[in-house]
Amino acid sequence: MAPTDNMLISVAVPTLNRCAYLREALESILSQTYTNIEVIVSNNQSTDETREFLDLIRDPRVAVFHHEKRLSMVENWNFCLSKSSGVYFLLLSDDDFLDAKFIEECISAINRLRVEEKEDISVIYGNVITVDTHGMQLYSRKNESITEPELGWQFLAGWFRENRNVQLCSTLFETEQLKAIGGFTSDNLYAPDAISRNLLLINAKTLFVPNAKSYYRVHLSSETNSTFSASTRLDWDLKMVSLILSKMDKAEYIPWLTKLGFRYAKKRYILSSLERIQSGNWLENLSSFNQKYVRVFGRKDLFLLGLPELALRFILNNRLGRQFKGVVRNVINLRSA
Template sequence: MRKNPKVSVVMSVYNGAEFLRESVESILSQTYTNFEFVIVNDGSTDQTSKILSEYEDRRILCIDNGKNLGLAKSLNIGIRHANGKYIIRMDSDDVALKERIDVLVDFMEKNPTIDFAGSQAFYLEKYNKTKNVFKVPLTSNKIKSKVLTNPPFIHPSVIIRKESIRSIENLYDPRFLNAQDYDLWERLIFENRLKPANIKLPLLYYRVHELSISNSVNSKQRYFATKVRRRILKRFGISGNINLEVYNKFVYGGDLQRYSCMRLAHVLGQMYNVNRTKFLIPVWSIKHVPFYKYGIWGIKLFYVSGNNRLFSVFKQLTFILKSLLSFRCQ
């Protein structure tokens, strides 16, 4: 184990033998060298233990849970063993670009007011590296707006200033079996009031494979993401399953009838009004309620509902134009 590392890279792995070696070696071959690599083996039953035992690099600390505890608990264990000033996340099936740690540390050193940051990433389609970029918002204001609907970070791309989370006993909530990262970003931003950012450069190959896009995984992901959105609405004084259902349809692009559009306008209007006193989102930025699909009648709804107050004059004009084009196509 390296003494006095500036960076702690934390990884949890469960039955990840297929991609583990490539992932580990992408960290060990970084241009930045002052780091420790904390790897938590979460009760794997495949060749994961054998692969990890082959590494004799003194920067690696392997922790064996003995049984499967889940991602959240395993990451909390890894973070408790982290000694660095910065904690960098890494997944066992992704591949880091060789300058990744260098760029992240340099960014945090030059921006001492930033508490945690991520980066863009290239898509890695199972075995094929692509130049297609998974883009996330860059500025703190845009990130805070994005978290109202979806995670604003690529989880394994993130670096966290350890001092900023020192008072948080368990960073990840073990009750979240999926969407652990969305839950975390929402709490860090709204409860702990930490300042986020994203770097413009892609620093990671983010792997997408069959399991990550399966219907069962998506269903679980949506269930736990909905729990986060329920908490978000509660922060704005909004409760009720109907309001949550309409808001979720809005997030996922589901079909909204006229009544649902009016209810959604009420929800967003209340969020906007509460935000004017609580300042949860410094710069309000959220997409239109889809009134435009009702053409001229939708324009009336847009103003009667008060939804127009949420947008600049330019965006209101854009909405009117879209509504008129929609009416013309009907």
């Protein structure tokens, strides 16, 4: 389905027992300055006041579905996708919300492109602002300044280098293409959205819209929060890298992207292991880290890269390290003022 000036956009909200947040999410959707939208709300057997709240909504753009049987997270996402008929599809978690001009900025950006540039754009994404449970800003990690549509391999390279900050709430998927790959995969519960997005982009393009802002909420009850071990996360990250690159047409980029992908997985494993070492039995967790690291990356890599980086991050994360980083930031700010 080709993009048009006034294309229909589907916005879906899967929800479960978060009525207070759901109100804010829906308010941010229905107050969008771009009005040609359909809204799908999938109530996953909530036991709070969610049903009563949703039954009061009279906006004709909103379709509400109440489930009598509990769905998994990914099943609920795919149910939302199955009910969507827009050119692009946005899945907004019930605890996230959008800037009022988010969709307008995305549509304006794609409409400014030449006809040939619009072809094969499978994903449009904006900047993400991370907020706490009260909606107060924690931080905003901006993306690199990308002014043109990117090919899939270019995006993947940036993502593996962690120069592309993308969340579900900041992403418009081309609906028919997302359906064509089977929607969201349940093979990786740690990052089902990342797998689907990257599979879409392998042989397509992405468009970054810096003025499109969305708000990603961090709190303890996130289903995909810290329920998985560092070892499981590493296994899934490596599986994701292998799966994505196995589908890529451009063979000349695969060795380079594989190296970047392994480096990405390695860094994430070090960070998640550090969390465990700091919060639990540090000697036992350090031993587990060493054993897994050697099995995957080798003993030489452990002593040359793994343990030194783990030690450095441990130092920087303690009180003196945080103070040192604060001094460095202040010096940088003074020089740039």
